[in-house]
Amino acid sequence: MFDEIDARSPIPLYDQIAARIRLAVAAGDLEEGQALPSVRQLAARLRINPATVVQAYRALAAEGFVEMRQGSGTYVRGVSADRRQRAREDQAQRLARGVLAEAARLGIAGEDVARAVQRQLGTERR
Amino acid sequence: MFDEIDARSPIPLYDQIAARIRLAVAAGDLEEGQALPSVRQLAARLRINPATVVQAYRALAAEGFVEMRQGSGTYVRGVSADRRQRAREDQAQRLARGVLAEAARLGIAGEDVARAVQRQLGTERR
DNA sequence: CTTACTGTATTAGCACACTAATACACTTGA
DNA sequence: TCAAGTGTATTAGTGTGCTAATACAGTAAG
Numbered sequence: 001m002f003d004e005i006d007a008r009s010p011i012p013l014y015d016q017i018a019a020r021i022r023l024a025v026a027a028g029d030l031e032e033g034q035a036l037p038s039v040r041q042l043a044a045r046l047r048i049n050p051a052t053v054v055q056a057y058r059a060l061a062a063e064g065f066v067e068m069r070q071g072s073g074t075y076v077r078g079v080s081a082d083r084r085q086r087a088r089e090d091q092a093q094r095l096a097r098g099v100l101a102e103a104a105r106l107g108i109a110g111e112d113v114a115r116a117v118q119r120q121l122g123t124e125r126r
Numbered sequence: 127m128f129d130e131i132d133a134r135s136p137i138p139l140y141d142q143i144a145a146r147i148r149l150a151v152a153a154g155d156l157e158e159g160q161a162l163p164s165v166r167q168l169a170a171r172l173r174i175n176p177a178t179v180v181q182a183y184r185a186l187a188a189e190g191f192v193e194m195r196q197g198s199g200t201y202v203r204g205v206s207a208d209r210r211q212r213a214r215e216d217q218a219q220r221l222a223r224g225v226l227a228e229a230a231r232l233g234i235a236g237e238d239v240a241r242a243v244q245r246q247l248g249t250e251r252r
Numbered sequence: 253c254t255t256a257c258t259g260t261a262t263t264a265g266c267a268c269a270c271t272a273a274t275a276c277a278c279t280t281g282a
Numbered sequence: 283t284c285a286a287g288t289g290t291a292t293t294a295g296t297g298t299g300c301t302a303a304t305a306c307a308g309t310a311a312g
Contacts, residue, residue, distance in 0.1 A: 007301095049301055052302075096246045106221075117225070178270080
């Protein structure tokens with residue numbers, strides 16, 4: 001699950017780790033109550049510093065995906081399906097707001113962006 | 127036109143400057159062949175370093191918005207309407223690709239993003 | 253209780269992007 | 283020709299985010 005973590009990527013390590021786990025939780029590969037590897041275990045496995053793993057776990061905890069219990073471990077947090085959907089929509093809204101702001105900065109109409117997104121979705125399925 | 131440039135903004139100065147000019151060109155406020163302020167003039171007016179203005183102009187030149195002529199000045203470049211539209215669509219595609227990649231990292235479906243963009247566009251017109 | 257594991261907190265090193273400083277080369281017009 | 287304006291190039295300073303190092307504090311099981 002963590003095989004594709006790459007220290008030379010421009011994407012921060014903690015971000016890559018968090019992304020992996022987010023996807024695993026979203027896909028149901030990690031179930032409620034299940035323990036994640038300890039920060040030291042995962043750090044050793046990836047040959048990186050424990051603090052970096054902590055940063056990833058902390059981000060996930062802030063998003064409500066996991067719960068960190070001092071002295072015990074980090075566990076997948078159960079959330080109802082509709083609440084999870086709600087969170088996804090909020091995130092999507094934030095992303096949309098960001099990309100539209102960026103487009104405005106570049107002098108590009110929101111409609112052009114919307115069209116481009118639709119087009120990307122279309123070509124992706126081929 | 128450059129009144130809203132803010133050194134304390136998280137957005138880089140050169141980026142803010144370039145954005146202003148891009149919008150002015152796109153809106154037709156700056157016409158073909160028209161000279162922009164010299165790098166020193168604009169730098170003095172904004173109380174920043176000339177090299178920062180250069181960075182903004184260079185970005186615009188790379189995008190084909192302006193042309194820099196050593197010893198002479200920086201001039202708005204004329205581009206045909208359809209070529210400009212083409213450039214806008216390319217930019218939009220790049221933005222779409224980026225936001226969808228980000229969404230994937232977060233475990234969010236592209237459809238959710240598309241819906242969020244549509245919704246933003248709707249609420250913006252009220 | 254003690255041991256061996258958990259997460260927590262603080263500090264430091266490092267890289268990279270942004271901005272500034274300074275010297276250079278070209279153009280224009282008197 | 284030359285003076286005063288233009289953009290060009292290289293180098294240096296600065297701030298911020300990422301990663302690492304190290305010491306601290308809680309939990310759980312023998």
